[in-house]
Amino acid sequence: MTIDTAHTLPTVDCDTHKPWSNWGGNQTATPAFTVRPTTDDEVVDIVRFAIREGLQIRVVGAGHSFTPLVQTGGILVDLSGLSGVTGVNAEAKRARVRGGTPISEIGGDLWDLGFALSNQGDIDKQSISGAISTGTHGSGIDLGSFSASLRWVRLVNGHGEIVEIGEDQIDELRAAQVALGTLGIFLEVELQVVDRYYLQERITYPTWSQTVSTWDEDIDGNRHYSFLWCQQDASAALYELPTPEGESMVNRSYTKRYNAVDVDDTDADHTEGSRRDRSYRIYPGGFMIPFHELEYYVPREHGRAAVEAVQDLIRDVHPDQEYPIEVRWVKGDEGLLSPFYHRDTTVVSVSGAPGTNYWPYLRDVDAVLSQFDARAHWGKIHFMTRERIARIYPEFEKFVDIRRRFDPNGIFLNDHTRALLA
Ligand SMILES: Cc1cc2nc3c(=O)[nH]c(=O)nc-3n(C[C@H](O)[C@H](O)[C@H](O)COP(=O)(O)OP(=O)(O)OC[C@H]3O[C@@H](n4cnc5c(N)ncnc54)[C@H](O)[C@@H]3O)c2cc1C
Incomplete structure (x- = not known):
């Protein structure tokens, strides 16, 4: 694909043709644009720019996945500028966190408010949305993954709109719990948390x-x-x-x-x-x-x-x-x-x-x-x-239907996710 790099995004911090690689060094890409938004509106502008220019768009968290989830020749969105715990509902034991927050920055803030994540994995370098999007987990037979703790999400979908998904849209929420970045860009998430321990x-x-x-x-x-x-x-x-x-x-x-x-x-x-x-x-x-x-x-x-x-x-x-x-x-x-x-x-x-x-x-x-x-x-x-995924995930087709509704033109699909989830 030839990309006219004169079509830059003037209001957003942006690099062109900057090589990217993951933590493991086994995945690389050279996106036409690497953008670092710091507001929700900038994310909306970026998605609308992608729709207008026909560019593929993927988000990167901490780049700790070994699979080609992040690869794109189009727009790579680095959400590290959208970070932090935004609030806690103490009665419901729910915490809201911005989409680019590293897990390492959640524990201390939650602790000060009296709460904690119910479980964590072997490292805490991942972003909360990257962890949720892939089913990242710790260990404990009575403890779910990060995805299982997702109760609400605000995201920018493939129409360039901000939408919220809560428990009143249970199928969509169950789709968002592990979506590999294919429903849209998570701006903020709400997690079930527990009393600090x-x-x-x-x-x-x-x-x-x-x-x-x-x-x-x-x-x-x-x-x-x-x-x-x-x-x-x-x-x-x-x-x-x-x-x-x-x-x-x-x-x-x-x-x-x-x-x-x-x-x-x-x-x-x-x-x-x-x-x-x-x-x-x-x-x-x-x-x-x-x-x-x-x-x-x-x-x-x-x-x-x-x-x-x-x-x-x-x-x-x-x-x-x-x-x-x-x-x-x-x-x-x-x-x-x-x-x-x-x-x-x-x-x-x-x-x-x-x-x-x-x-x-x-x-x-x-x-x-x-x-x-x-x-x-x-x-x-x-x-x-x-074929294998469709066999081992009984509600696979339901996921695909929801993904198509959120992103009918597949702007959030790259080669890897298109082969699995188009
Ligand atoms: C050293 C190391 C230790 C690890 N330990 C564990 C472990 O203990 N347990 C475990 O289960 N896994 C573990 N993993 C795997 C890791 O947790 C997952 O691959 C996780 O997805 C990485 O998070 P990330 O922020 O780096 O996401 P990335 O790899 O950057 O992205 C993962 C996916 O999330 C999507 N995404 C990221 N941000 C957003 C957003 N804001 N909106 C929508 N989609 C988004 C991306 O597009 C991509 O599809 C480990 C990996 C490494 C390298």
Whole structure:
């Protein structure tokens, strides 16, 4: 597509032909325009400009997705200028947040108002809208994803109009809960939150037979339960996981449990392995080496078999793969394209080393986990096709109908999302 860059957007901070790449370095694009609006009106102007000029338009949050969700040769909208907590409804325990707010900037503000996010993932660098749009989650069988906490959204649709979606439009809200940026640009979202809470961390290093001996007890008995299973000592070294004195990490799990405790700031403890602090300070991990990740979701009841099938695959076919397997749990929800739609879920994540040919490994993991009726993280490497998605998401067609209503000309679709959701 040839783009006349003389058609700039004079009222909006804008770069032309500025190369973009994601956190993982595996996705790149050169948008004709990269725009940084700071008001809702500027976002409306940008969308109307895209409609007028026939340009594709995508939003970027923190660029932490591994899939080509953000790519565009048209307009890339960076919403970091629309950030901050805008208010809390204390009675309903709802918080409103602007669409470009990084998760890392929500915890402290909510805390001061007496509230907290009910759960968080391994990092807090993502934008709230990026996290919602892909079903980003933490771990805890009684805790939903960020998407599940969405109760209202104000967005600019593909007609260039600002619209609000609340619980009185339940199908549209369920579509917005995981929409990959295809319904429009989220200006502000409302999240269900909880009373603020402190967390106590407990780290253990069980062997695999110990891990499975308390499987359901650990899942049900902890607010947050998750583990990293190591196939080699090098796996633990890669993630800087401490190894118990005189032991090997081979076939052992680095296991995290976080439970709520009734303490205050004076009881905070920063000792690695037994930290105790405000919830939003405990969740985000520190050290993060580069990785390219695939993450699939199987029904909770198949979780152990699915993890053991991937362990066998690594031992028998891909012993050169060093990255640990991460295992987590998420509560079932209602989002039309939520990977947790109507099922409590075991999360199985594997990674390849950037710069290596990890594709045969990831394809084999896909084949193994597809036997367990697996869905995939929309923001991580996957091998889903439209046909597969239509089969595993019972309300897929309802989502597509809503998407077409919000964006009849497909200005928010890029090649990747068009292939899956047009
Ligand atoms: C180091 C690392 C750790 C991670 N940890 C976890 C984890 O613990 N749990 C988990 O589930 N995932 C995790 N992820 C995946 C990550 O949470 C998702 O890919 C998430 O979408 C990234 O958010 P982002 O702000 O970077 O969004 P981007 O990747 O920038 O965008 C994601 C999607 O959201 C859309 N979008 C962004 N902003 C808006 C908006 N305002 N309106 C409409 N659409 C919008 C984009 O168009 C795109 O389709 C991790 C990824 C990395 C790299």
